[in-house]
Amino acid sequence: MTTATTSGPGGRMRFHIDGWDPAYGSAMEDTGEATTVAESTARIDATVETPPEQWAPVVAGPESKEPGAVVFVDGVRRIEARAWIPDADDTGASMGVAASYASGAVCCCPDGGAHMLVSEQRRGLFTTDAHTTDVATKAGEFRAHHVLADETESPAVTLSAALQRELLALELVTAANARAAVSGHCAEPDTDLLVIDGPLRSRDHLPRALGFIKTHRAIYLPPELNAVVGRLGPGERTPVFLMGTSWDRYAWYLRLPCRPGSPWVGVVRVECAASLTAKEAVELASLSQLLLPRYASVEYKDQRAPQNLVPIAGLERQLRRRLGDQKMVYRALQVAAASS
Template sequence: MTNTARPAPMRFHVDGWDPTYGSSVENAEGLDNAVGDSTARVIPDVETVTADWKPISPSYGPAPGAVLFVDGVRRVEARIWIEQPPPADRPAPVAASHYSSANAADATMALCASYAAGTVCCCPGYGAHLLMVESRRGLFTTAPNAVDVPTPAGTYRAHVTADDMEENLAVLLSSALQGSLRDLEVLVATNARTALDGHGVAGGSDLLVVDGPLRGRTHLPRALGFIKSHRTAYLPPDLHAMVAHLAPGERTPVFLMGTSWDRHAWYLRLPCTPGPPWAGVVRLECAADVPREEAVALAELSQRVLPRYAGCEYKDPRAPQNLVPVAGLERELRRRLGNSSLLARALRTAAAA
């Protein structure tokens, strides 16, 4: 007779703590990324020799046919605990439906999260408009028995990542979530360029600006990573000090830098009111494998294009670095994530079912 028994359904429990404050039982050790000295490999003399480094003023040139701004948002709705099957030599707890210390010891923490990515297009015929949005819900875990979690508010698709005993579990799961968000950003960027065909934009004339580092997206052509905040001094001290003397619209020469990945980079000061030495300064990145001349051309293009999109201080506390199209895109993406309280309630209902 054929055995048609179904595997036991995945049982999980929702952590009662608001995920904003972390888990009620997690160890926070290792979660803080302390600011330290940079270990990046830096080659300053890409555009000009180090001895001739000085602020570079914007140059005149053609504007791109369209500027595409790509961003993504993420939100952890709840931390859950997925019960693990007991070892073969140990019987299951008597009260399997009760969250007792016996099954709690065999539970693995996981994240239930919503994330979304989108593209705002700025082109002559249409102005600034939302071009592409995609949203997802996901369950991120190392539990091998994890399956999709259907809820009244949507299904959380299971993403099982390999466990790493050397890595803090919360950091590991957060990285898995960030990886999925990055993949979604690549998807909307690629689809947005396809959608440009109906906008009268000449092929290959657009510029793609990704909010955040370009890591994982360096294969996208004509793409820039836009970094708003600075935690590390990558340049040698004398060149790093020069950044504070940039005038609005000026940039540093292009340099090559490498950490766990390589890229061309340069600093640019956006128009802003006078303030601290690094007020209005952003770092731009492009792929390391583009020719030197193309990297310099992208740096010059960033000077001509990005200052016009700088945020206003009276409208945005992150101005001018938080570009106006990106700020609007973030608001729309967060709206499309849904109500966090309702989503958490839906997860609790699913856990009790």
């Protein structure tokens, strides 16, 4: 985040330039200020840790017992080509999306080392055509995924959502495999901490797991509590609150180490399962204050700093490489289409 001062008719004013590459959007989905993001209808219980009238930034306390290892899980997806699948009578065609996707896990060991634990790669052809079969190419087989058409959404949105569901399912498999791999490798059983890049939804049954959300699409807290987020210092968090939408979870906001800027610069939302007790949720929140700031990225190395944590950024790079050369994959699809 770059801060500058400029002159105008009314004198000098301060303004902020978001440090994220514009290709990634912004940490705040609109202009970067919380007041411009859509208000949420989520149910909020702000009494989990502190009465609402006593809400204030929570400073990191005495160091918590560290986990045996911290495991970061993330996934990537890439649209290789858009396709059209003709109807049997050639009177129409259904849209298709050929995509590659992968997920993996990085283990940050107690000795300070980090390495890839597991990874999985897939290729798929997502379409509303019910008769589409798998497509074999020189770049691998694209497995057919038949998607029900949604009259309220465009085919592109429907297919993209189906791809995202498959990626989330693959991440769940990766998380389970990573947990099995780390046990006995550098951590005693049931001592690791899992950090999943993105909301914890559909994965909140995983024990000792945190969801790590970099972008903010809605205002969940009422104004008087939301203002506390803007007052957070580096390494400070809000009190834990219970949030309910189509699913329930505990959540808190945490500011990572960063240069001064807008009220929400460096702020992430962290989640844990609602099945935990309030005491357990607060303990995880305190642990996140100890651990996550260590992995914050810096501007000169990452255009999504500090929210794009270093292990996650490295994992994304490795996974994208494992998807293969995009031009080669596209050419392989062209060849397969020409010979079909």
